[in-house]
Amino acid sequence: MLSHVRPALVATLFFTALLGLGYPLAVTGIARLAFPAQAGGSLIRDAQGQVIGSALIAQNFTKPQYLHPRPSAAGSHGYDASNSSGSNLGPTNPDLAKRIARDTAGLAAEGPGPVPADAVTTSGSGLDPDISPANAARQAARVAAARGLAVGEVERVIADNTVGPWLGIFGQPHVNVLKANLALDALKAQAHPKS
Incomplete structure (x- = not known):
C-alpha cells in the first residue's frame, strides 16, 4: 500500500510547489519587470x-x-x-x-x-x-x-x-x-x- 501512496504524495507535493508557488512567483516576477506600474496596481x-x-x-x-x-x-x-x-x-x-x-x-x-x-x-x-x-x-x-x-x-x-x-x-x-x-x-x- 505504501508503494502506491508514496508516489501520489510526492507528485502532489511536487505539483503543489511547482504550480502553487513556482508558477505564480515566476509570473509575478515577469509582470513586475515588463509592466511595473500595472503589476503594482x-x-x-x-x-x-x-x-x-x-x-x-x-x-x-x-x-x-x-x-x-x-x-x-x-x-x-x-x-x-x-x-x-x-x-x-x-x-x-x-x-x-x-x-x-x-x-x-x-x-x-x-x-x-x-x-x-x-x-x-x-x-x-x-x-x-x-x-x-x-x-x-x-x-x-x-x-x-x-x-x-x-x-x-x-x-x-x-x-x-x-x-x-x-x-x-x-x-x-x-x-x-x-x-x-x-x-x-x-x-x-x-x-x-x-x-
Missing part, C-alpha cells in the same frame, strides 16, 4: 508622492467641481474596493427602475440633453474607473461653473483624457475619472498659481 500619486488612488478603481467624487463616476453598488455605500459587486438587480426589478428614474431625473435637472446610460447604471464590479466621453461632456458645464472656468477649458481636459479603443478596435472610448479630475486640479492651479 496602477497607483496614482500626488505631487508629494502620496498614493491618492488607482487608475483601475473608481472613487466617489461628489463635489460639483469634479467629474462624477458611474454609480456604484460595491459595498453598503458604494465604491468599496474590498466589496466589489454589481447590484444584482435584474432589468425587470422595480427597485432598479426606481433608482434609475430617480438618478435620471436628478441629472436632467442639472442640464438639458440626453443622459448617457453609464451615468445611471452601475458596472459589473461597481468599481469601473472610466466613464463615456458623452457622460463626461454632459458634466462639463457643471464642472466649469464650479471652478470658474470656461466650458471649453473643461472640454479640452476631457478630450485630452479620452482614451480610444485598444488597438483601435477593442473596447469603447472612455475617460478615466481620477486622471481627468487631477488634470482639472492642475489646470486650476496653473490658472491661479500660488505666490
Whole structure:
C-alpha cells in the first residue's frame, strides 16, 4: 500500500510547489519587470508622492467641481474596493427602475440633453474607473461653473483624457475619472498659481 501512496504524495507535493508557488512567483516576477506600474496596481500619486488612488478603481467624487463616476453598488455605500459587486438587480426589478428614474431625473435637472446610460447604471464590479466621453461632456458645464472656468477649458481636459479603443478596435472610448479630475486640479492651479 505504501508503494502506491508514496508516489501520489510526492507528485502532489511536487505539483503543489511547482504550480502553487513556482508558477505564480515566476509570473509575478515577469509582470513586475515588463509592466511595473500595472503589476503594482496602477497607483496614482500626488505631487508629494502620496498614493491618492488607482487608475483601475473608481472613487466617489461628489463635489460639483469634479467629474462624477458611474454609480456604484460595491459595498453598503458604494465604491468599496474590498466589496466589489454589481447590484444584482435584474432589468425587470422595480427597485432598479426606481433608482434609475430617480438618478435620471436628478441629472436632467442639472442640464438639458440626453443622459448617457453609464451615468445611471452601475458596472459589473461597481468599481469601473472610466466613464463615456458623452457622460463626461454632459458634466462639463457643471464642472466649469464650479471652478470658474470656461466650458471649453473643461472640454479640452476631457478630450485630452479620452482614451480610444485598444488597438483601435477593442473596447469603447472612455475617460478615466481620477486622471481627468487631477488634470482639472492642475489646470486650476496653473490658472491661479500660488505666490
